[in-house]
Amino acid sequence: MRMVDIIEKKRDGQELTKAEINFVITGYTKGTVPDYQMSALAMAIYFKDMTNQEITDLTMAMVESGEQIDLSAIHGIKVDKHSTGGVGDTTTLVLAPLVAAVGVPVAKMSGRGLGHTGGTIDKLEAIKGFNVEISNDEFIQLVNRDQVAVVGQSGDLAPADKKLYGLRDVTGTVDSIALIASSIMSKKIAAGADAIVLDVTTGDGAFMKNEKDAERLAKTMVQIGKLANRQTMAIISDMSQPLGLAIGNSLEVKEAIDALKGEGPADLMEMVYVLGSQMVVLAKQADTLEEARELLKEAIQSGAATTKFKEMIRNQGGDDSIVDRPENLPQAEFVIELPAKESGYISEMVADQLGIAAMLLGAGRRTKEDTIDYSVGLMLHKKVGDSVTAGEPLVTVYANSQAIDDVKTKIYENIFITKEKVAEPTLIHQIIT
Ligand code: URA
Numbered sequence: 013m014r015m016v017d018i019i020e021k022k023r024d025g026q027e028l029t030k031a032e033i034n035f036v037i038t039g040y041t042k043g044t045v046p047d048y049q050m051s052a053l054a055m056a057i058y059f060k061d062m063t064n065q066e067i068t069d070l071t072m073a074m075v076e077s078g079e080q081i082d083l084s085a086i087h088g089i090k091v092d093k094h095s096t097g098g099v100g101d102t103t104t105l106v107l108a109p110l111v112a113a114v115g116v117p118v119a120k121m122s123g124r125g126l127g128h129t130g131g132t133i134d135k136l137e138a139i140k141g142f143n144v145e146i147s148n149d150e151f152i153q154l155v156n157r158d159q160v161a162v163v164g165q166s167g168d169l170a171p172a173d174k175k176l177y178g179l180r181d182v183t184g185t186v187d188s189i190a191l192i193a194s195s196i197m198s199k200k201i202a203a204g205a206d207a208i209v210l211d212v213t214t215g216d217g218a219f220m221k222n223e224k225d226a227e228r229l230a231k232t233m234v235q236i237g238k239l240a241n242r243q244t245m246a247i248i249s250d251m252s253q254p255l256g257l258a259i260g261n262s263l264e265v266k267e268a269i270d271a272l273k274g275e276g277p278a279d280l281m282e283m284v285y286v287l288g289s290q291m292v293v294l295a296k297q298a299d300t301l302e303e304a305r306e307l308l309k310e311a312i313q314s315g316a317a318t319t320k321f322k323e324m325i326r327n328q329g330g331d332d333s334i335v336d337r338p339e340n341l342p343q344a345e346f347v348i349e350l351p352a353k354e355s356g357y358i359s360e361m362v363a364d365q366l367g368i369a370a371m372l373l374g375a376g377r378r379t380k381e382d383t384i385d386y387s388v389g390l391m392l393h394k395k396v397g398d399s400v401t402a403g404e405p406l407v408t409v410y411a412n413s414q415a416i417d418d419v420k421t422k423i424y425e426n427i428f429i430t431k432e433k434v435a436e437p438t439l440i441h442q443i444i445t
């Protein structure tokens with residue numbers, strides 16, 4: 013087989029065979045297929061797209077390019093949850109202990125944040141001592157004993173994807189649904205869960221800016237999951253404004269603790285119940301979504317959810333005192349209130365731009381090498397649809413410098429206030445099974 017023939021075949025809009033896709037991915041992982049040929053193929057895929065069969069073959073070839081985590085030693089149905097990314101998305105931090113408190117084993121591998129999006133692993137590292145790099149054996153033991161562990165993604169999971177993603181990033185080929193779907197699903201499948209709940213975000217703060225693309229991505233990923241024998245479902249959720257009120261690592265840990273006590277912001281609570289009940293049903297801990305939701309509510313009301321979070325933190329070497337005393341989390345030196353400049357209704361809070369404002373404070377990374385300041389970030393006081401009076405607090409900025417004029421400008425430029433009443437955005441757009 014020759015790589016050039018495969019490139020030409022895709023360039024001409026034909027379907028590649030499983031053998032051809034395996035040849036490409038094996039060769040690219042080993043280095044016998046050079047970057048320039050892989051770039052040409054990625055661009056051909058970008059323009060000519062792939063059939064679901066090709067996308068599945070590509071996913072499985074990337075799964076097989078590296079380590080596949082064997083979770084079979086963990087009793088019960090292991091459920092994973094993945095979000096395609098957002099701003100202030102605190103759900104995993106809440107869901108991992110909450111769903112575990114209901115008896116669902118959660119063996120979760122999470123990522124770090126980049127650019128305007130945050131990552132669960134960074135948020136957990138805001139907790140002093142919390143270790144996200146534990147061995148596979150210990151990971152499995154913890155989940156077997158206490159139903160939950162959250163770790164960073166193993167370096168050898170889907171190495172073909174890691175290499176290809178780096179290449180796509182610099183060749184204008186990130187925004188291909190075929191390539192995004194196979195990239196995400198290769199890592200989920202290699203991570204070993206029996207069932208996968210996907211949160212595909214849509215809006216300014218998401219990869220998929222419009223709902224049609226989000227729907228296609230969600231349907232494609234659900235199909236791949238099923239073809240790989242993993243029970244898979246997706247929700248399409250709104251990321252036109254940030255989720256919840258907190259954006260930033262310590263602030264989001266505090267928001268997660270509030271949510272585990274049932275006192276989180278309404279949109280975050282709803283996301284937690286919607287995604288959590290799907291996880292509980294897939295794990296066969298409840299027969300219906302309604303029953304699952306009741307179990308989650310009971311775990312919150314009884315305190316089992318916060319107890320599980322403490323246990324999870326202790327198990328991974330972290331300081332669990334933060335659950336009762338969130339002031340033990342890293343705190344910023346300056347707390348700066350930004351008041352609303354006019355009265356009316358909030359019509360827009362541009363998610364990605366507010367994520368960038370938090371990043372500029374130090375809450376996120378511009379490049380992979382940047383270090384994070386866990387203490388800084390934003391607390392929103394309003395969400396789209398809320399009424400606001402001039403002079404009322406709009407956003408509180410947590411900073412370690414008083415020179416934050418660029419951040420203030422960015423915040424004011426990306427929160428719009430109108431005179432007419434505005435409807436709250438729909439949080440859950442679709443459920444795809
Ligand atoms: N996230 C991934 O893991 N891969 C993509 O291609 C896009 C988002």
Ligand code: CA
Pocket residue numbers: 099100101102255256257258259264267
């Ligand atoms: Ca949040």
